[in-house]
Amino acid sequence: MTGLALGIAMFAGMLALMALRVPIAISMFIPGALGYLSIAGEAPFLNLLKGIAYARLSNYDLSVIPLFLLMGAFATQGGLSRSLFAFANALIGHVRGGVAMASVLACAAFGTVCGSSVATCATVTQVALPEMRRHGYSGRLATASMAAGGTLGILIPPSVVLIVYAILAEQNIAKLFAAAMLPGILGAALYLGAIAIYVRLYPSHGPAQPRHSAAELLRAAKEVWPIGAIFLVVFGGIYGGLFTPTEGAAVGAASTFLSALLKGEMGLEAFKRSFLSTAETAGFVFMIFLGADMLNSALALSQMPMRIADAVGALELHPVAVIASIMLLYILLSSVMDELAMIVLTIPIIFPLVIELDIYGLGTTEKSIWFGILVLSVVEIGLIAPPVGLNVYVVNSLAPDVPMLETYKGVAAFLVADVVRVALVLAFPFLSLWLVRLIWAAG
Amino acid sequence: MRGAIELAAKAFAFAGGAVLVAMLVMSVSSIVGRTIFKSPVPGDFELVQLACAASIAAFLPWCQLRRANIIVDFFTTGLPPRARSVLDAIGALLLAAVMALVAWRAGLGAEAIYASGERAMISRIPQWIGYAAIVPSLALTALVALYTAWESFIDRKGV
Numbered sequence: 001m002t003g004l005a006l007g008i009a010m011f012a013g014m015l016a017l018m019a020l021r022v023p024i025a026i027s028m029f030i031p032g033a034l035g036y037l038s039i040a041g042e043a044p045f046l047n048l049l050k051g052i053a054y055a056r057l058s059n060y061d062l063s064v065i066p067l068f069l070l071m072g073a074f075a076t077q078g079g080l081s082r083s084l085f086a087f088a089n090a091l092i093g094h095v096r097g098g099v100a101m102a103s104v105l106a107c108a109a110f111g112t113v114c115g116s117s118v119a120t121c122a123t124v125t126q127v128a129l130p131e132m133r134r135h136g137y138s139g140r141l142a143t144a145s146m147a148a149g150g151t152l153g154i155l156i157p158p159s160v161v162l163i164v165y166a167i168l169a170e171q172n173i174a175k176l177f178a179a180a181m182l183p184g185i186l187g188a189a190l191y192l193g194a195i196a197i198y199v200r201l202y203p204s205h206g207p208a209q210p211r212h213s214a215a216e217l218l219r220a221a222k223e224v225w226p227i228g229a230i231f232l233v234v235f236g237g238i239y240g241g242l243f244t245p246t247e248g249a250a251v252g253a254a255s256t257f258l259s260a261l262l263k264g265e266m267g268l269e270a271f272k273r274s275f276l277s278t279a280e281t282a283g284f285v286f287m288i289f290l291g292a293d294m295l296n297s298a299l300a301l302s303q304m305p306m307r308i309a310d311a312v313g314a315l316e317l318h319p320v321a322v323i324a325s326i327m328l329l330y331i332l333l334s335s336v337m338d339e340l341a342m343i344v345l346t347i348p349i350i351f352p353l354v355i356e357l358d359i360y361g362l363g364t365t366e367k368s369i370w371f372g373i374l375v376l377s378v379v380e381i382g383l384i385a386p387p388v389g390l391n392v393y394v395v396n397s398l399a400p401d402v403p404m405l406e407t408y409k410g411v412a413a414f415l416v417a418d419v420v421r422v423a424l425v426l427a428f429p430f431l432s433l434w435l436v437r438l439i440w441a442a443g
Numbered sequence: 444m445r446g447a448i449e450l451a452a453k454a455f456a457f458a459g460g461a462v463l464v465a466m467l468v469m470s471v472s473s474i475v476g477r478t479i480f481k482s483p484v485p486g487d488f489e490l491v492q493l494a495c496a497a498s499i500a501a502f503l504p505w506c507q508l509r510r511a512n513i514i515v516d517f518f519t520t521g522l523p524p525r526a527r528s529v530l531d532a533i534g535a536l537l538l539a540a541v542m543a544l545v546a547w548r549a550g551l552g553a554e555a556i557y558a559s560g561e562r563a564m565i566s567r568i569p570q571w572i573g574y575a576a577i578v579p580s581l582a583l584t585a586l587v588a589l590y591t592a593w594e595s596f597i598d599r600k601g602v
Binding site for chain 1: 453456457459460463466467468470471473474478488491492493494495496498499500501502503505506507509511512513514515516517518519527530531533534535537538541544545548549551552555573574577581
């Protein structure tokens with residue numbers, strides 16, 4: 001069998017196993033192991049296995065993941081979402097659709113301490129959804145705002161997806177975080193715009209409320225300043241070169257813990273739950289890495305990624321058209337498979353291809369950063385797009401009285417906002433690169 | 444049976460959590476040390492690598508017990524529940540086999556590195572410790588996966 005045929009066989013085997021409910025990590029590992037065995041033979045295979053787990057586990061950049069997860073878990077268990085929502089609601093809750101806007105803002109702010117979309121979505125929904133319903137908001141607008149707002153958890157740094165991309169593409173995590181900042185703020189702003197237009201068309205879905213008093217706003221503001229301070233210290237420190245992303249995550253986790261503790265929200269039970277939820281997520285992320293490492297070692301031997309890059313290069317397509325096709329492929333893939341697994345699986349094949357393209361005359365590093373932000377964007381779309389929008393499932397489990405179809409109808413407005421954002425990031429690389437250039441040119 | 448497995452998986456998860464906290468404290472004191480006293484913890488990066496490996500590996504049994512290892516259920520939603528449970532049992536068995544294989548090889552890897560006497564560059568910590576630290580976790584993950592396979596097979600739902 002030629003290398004290419006073997007590569008295709010491994011892929012087919014992986015997809016078949018996945019379809020049969022075998023954990024994604026194992027669906028990648030087994031075909032990879034068999035492929036490696038058949039190309040390299042038994043002794044190299046057994047030798048590779050000796051180090052495969054430890055090599056990945058001891059990757060310095062990987063340590064960012066459990067620390068940021070822990071920070072997010074402390075924020076979740078410590079009830080930070082409640083203060084954030086109260087503040088945002090006091091700020092803009094009175095305008096038409098304002099409580100939904102406040103929910104989105106709370107998600108965006110929570111996203112600065114939490115790197116997971118599902119966690120952001122679940123924790124803010126628990127606080128904001130009952131408020132929206134109490135103020136007469138329709139189930140459609142309320143649930144859709146939460147599902148879409150939750151995606152800001154990964155769009156705004158820290159972001160587990162972005163860290164995973166950085167590890168795979170061997171890029172600087174700090175630069176990727178900086179690059180994600182403007183598109184993240186843009187995403188939040190576009191969501192607010194989507195809500196404003198939606199309630200203009202359907203005023204009964206998000207009625208206006210009485211304005212909050214200045215005293216109420218001030219009281220709410222007092223509760224949220226620690227979160228702003230944590231964000232400034234963590235990212236100021238990382239961008240300013242004071243510490244590595246891992247150290248920044250450690251500082252962030254420690255200070256989030258302290259702030260929850262001082263608020264009296266961090267009891268022993270909450271503390272334990274923080275660790276168990278970190279263990280769950282960190283565990284499956286690592287397992288996917290392990291499976292992908294095995295598969296990619298075999299694919300590298302089969303030289304399939306190189307062949308694909310050559311074949312695409314031979315087509316002589318317009319570079320931006322190639323990128324747009326990749327984005328489409330990702331949206332299709334993410335509708336049936338887990339977003340994180342999709343990235344881990346495809347980046348080793350697609351990244352070398354992207355690097356070969358001449359896009360707007362960008363250098364290799366800038367191209368990798370810009371592409372990472374694009375990948376993040378489509379992943380985010382996959383979290384709310386039908387048929388399998390993970391965030392929609394999360395919201396649905398918390399609001400069982402709203403049919404999922406209703407949520408998807410409302411999500412359509414936010415998907416339009418997403419498409420606008422992705423188009424802007426695609427067309428204007430400076431949106432992602434401006435802050436990176438500003439910080440690293442000075443330093 | 445369930446009790447013992449759950450206790451072991453939880454104990455490992457909390458042990459991993461404790462290592463994570465130790466790594467966190469070490470990182471923060473290293474930052475303070477080098478910015479204020481110009482003296483970082485020597486070999487702090489190596490310590491992070493070692494601690495990170497040990498802690499994430501220790502999370503794996505709990506992750507499997509909670510069935511948090513992601514599956515794709517898009518194609519099988521139409522199947523009867525019984526058929527899905529059997530597929531889940533097979534999936535968990537495969538996971539057990541892979542983890543057992545990786546645990547066995549990592550154990551041999553630890554042995555080989557112990558024999559070579561390799562040490563980390565700055566902290567001088569022997570390299571085999573990292574390899575050895577993950578082996579019990581990997582082995583327990585295989586065991587937990589066997590247990591979840593059995594649970595799926597007899598159709599009892601998880602935690």
